[in-house]
Amino acid sequence: MIFPWFERTFASLTGRLLAQRLHHALLLAGPPEIGKFQLADALAQVILCQQPASVGSCGHCQSCKLFAAGSHPDFHMLESDKQLGVDKIREGIARLSGTAQLSRNKVLVIPAAHTMTDSAANALLKTLEEPTDNTFLLLLTEKPQQLLPTILSRCEKCTLPVPGEAESLNWLKAEGVEDASGALLQAYGGSPLAVRRALSEEDTALSYRGFQDGIQALLSGAETSLALASRWQDAAPQVVTWCQQQAHRRYISTQQVQDFEMFSLCQHAAKRLQHPGINKVVVLCQVLELLQRPAPDPHP
Ligand SMILES: [Zn+2]
Structure with missing residues (x-):
């Protein structure tokens, strides 16, 4: 094939x-x-x-x-x-x-x-x-x-390069992933095969959709950062990468210093997670709490 x-x-x-x-x-x-x-x-x-x-x-x-x-x-x-x-x-x-x-x-x-x-x-x-x-x-x-x-x-x-976004999205659609997006692809390194695999493993590993749902729940107050961080600690590096991508996308569109800070903090957190024995829940909590900060008023 x-x-x-x-x-x-x-x-x-x-x-x-x-x-x-x-x-x-x-x-x-x-x-x-x-x-x-x-x-x-x-x-x-x-x-x-x-x-x-x-x-x-x-x-x-x-x-x-x-x-x-x-x-x-x-x-x-x-x-x-x-x-x-x-x-x-x-x-x-x-x-x-x-x-x-x-x-x-x-x-x-x-x-x-x-x-x-x-x-x-x-x-x-x-x-x-x-x-x-x-x-x-x-x-x-x-x-x-x-x-x-x-x-x-x-x-x-x-x-062999990563496939083009349009081609990947078409393929995912043909594979039955109706709501595939550029952000979803980016979350899996641009690989449509990784997206398909992740969606089929929804029960065992944290998927990008699970991550997005969790962030939504956090922002709406239905979840606490501590509860999420505890649940996601086994996937901590992946969570930090996704938070970083989200911060990057936000910074590109808003140019707000706050979003740049978030991006830098994620970079720092990713490095800290490489240390054996680090408390992953604490690191994740710090990242997630920053996400909860209200967006600055665009018209002060
Ligand atoms: Zn033959």
């Missing part, structure tokens, strides 16, 4: 693959939750497809069927949690050494390339320099600055 904001990138990569001009090592770099993995997945499928076309994989050849079933013998993925060690990289490289079993090509995907240890990265270098025949390496990262320069220089970098 290709998200609409990646359709052009996908078409361009597929076109180059069919013209046999696709670089054997691609680095897909971009912010979290914009669909980099889905793009790599679709690209891998078309690389392995036995009858690829400019629109993508055929979807019905033996290769496509195995790929969809998650059991393609020429497709390998090196997942990692916090670190990707040298053993796993060597294992992945070993799988690429033989000829392709089913397709003409072989694909290795590294979904979080920035988690490679230095020795893992060094082990990968040789493969990047002298790849085995018909091998494609797809490296994904949200932190390209953490990759060794030697890795960066041997990959073709494909920088």
Whole structure:
């Protein structure tokens, strides 16, 4: 599946693959939750497809069927949690050494390339320099600055931006999020996928809507800052980020010094929250109490 904001990138990569001009090592770099993995997945499928076309994989050849079933013998993925060690990289490289079993090509995907240890990265270098025949390496990262320069220089970098606001809002609407707004998107770093995920997890994590409802209740006097701060302490950094965004938006429109103070206080609070052992309820209370200050009279 290709998200609409990646359709052009996908078409361009597929076109180059069919013209046999696709670089054997691609680095897909971009912010979290914009669909980099889905793009790599679709690209891998078309690389392995036995009858690829400019629109993508055929979807019905033996290769496509195995790929969809998650059991393609020429497709390998090196997942990692916090670190990707040298053993796993060597294992992945070993799988690429033989000829392709089913397709003409072989694909290795590294979904979080920035988690490679230095020795893992060094082990990968040789493969990047002298790849085995018909091998494609797809490296994904949200932190390209953490990759060794030697890795960066041997990959073709494909920088993927956050999707445009209008495109994201259209997509969210099609996904059933009727009241999506620019502010909602901004609350989730501009990622429509993060918005959709957050709304589907309404029960477990604090959502932006839950936050907005809480702020409304605070301003109307139905909630106290202490009650909210206690309830939101597990999501304290997220709450402070949203308060900061709200203050920023207000300052842009009002140019009031009070809103700028609020913005600065949130920045300060975000830093304090990074200290282990900090009382999150106290920090949140200070931020929320400032929000309760009445707006200054526009016509004094
Ligand atoms: Zn196919």
